[in-house]
Amino acid sequence: MEENPKKEEIKVQDRRHFDRDGNVVFQNEEKATFPQNEAAEPPLPESPEKLDLIAILFTYVHTALIYLGDLPDPATNSVSQNLPGVQQMIDILDLMQEKTKGNLTSSEGKYLESALFDLRMRFLQKANIIK
Numbered sequence: 001m002e003e004n005p006k007k008e009e010i011k012v013q014d015r016r017h018f019d020r021d022g023n024v025v026f027q028n029e030e031k032a033t034f035p036q037n038e039a040a041e042p043p044l045p046e047s048p049e050k051l052d053l054i055a056i057l058f059t060y061v062h063t064a065l066i067y068l069g070d071l072p073d074p075a076t077n078s079v080s081q082n083l084p085g086v087q088q089m090i091d092i093l094d095l096m097q098e099k100t101k102g103n104l105t106s107s108e109g110k111y112l113e114s115a116l117f118d119l120r121m122r123f124l125q126k127a128n129i130i131k
């Protein structure tokens with residue numbers, strides 16, 4: 001039995017990205033400098049196109065068309081039907097129409113109304129309720 005086993009030396013390298021004062025430290029140990037006004041948030045990059053309500057509504061309409069089997073699913077590139085999914089998209093669009101009543105522009109209102117009518121008719125045809 002050994003009384004004094006040989007201990008291996010352990011070397012620890014500090015990989016923290018902050019010093020004791022909370023300043024950012026880079027690989028070459030330089031401190032980062034920040035603007036004096038720390039409360040101000042950096043400006044957000046501008047989006048290339050302005051997002052409007054019709055673009056948002058279109059995402060639900062497009063999803064409903066995929067669920068109807070009228071368009072291929074972009075993830076699988078296959079066509080399949082999901083009638084409960086279509087009903088859910090119609091319900092969401094119907095709720096949006098109800099909650100935004102009186103606050104839509106004429107083009108937004110016309111788009112939503114015609115999209116709902118078209119989706120309902122397609123749903124009834126696919127569910128074999130009408131021919």
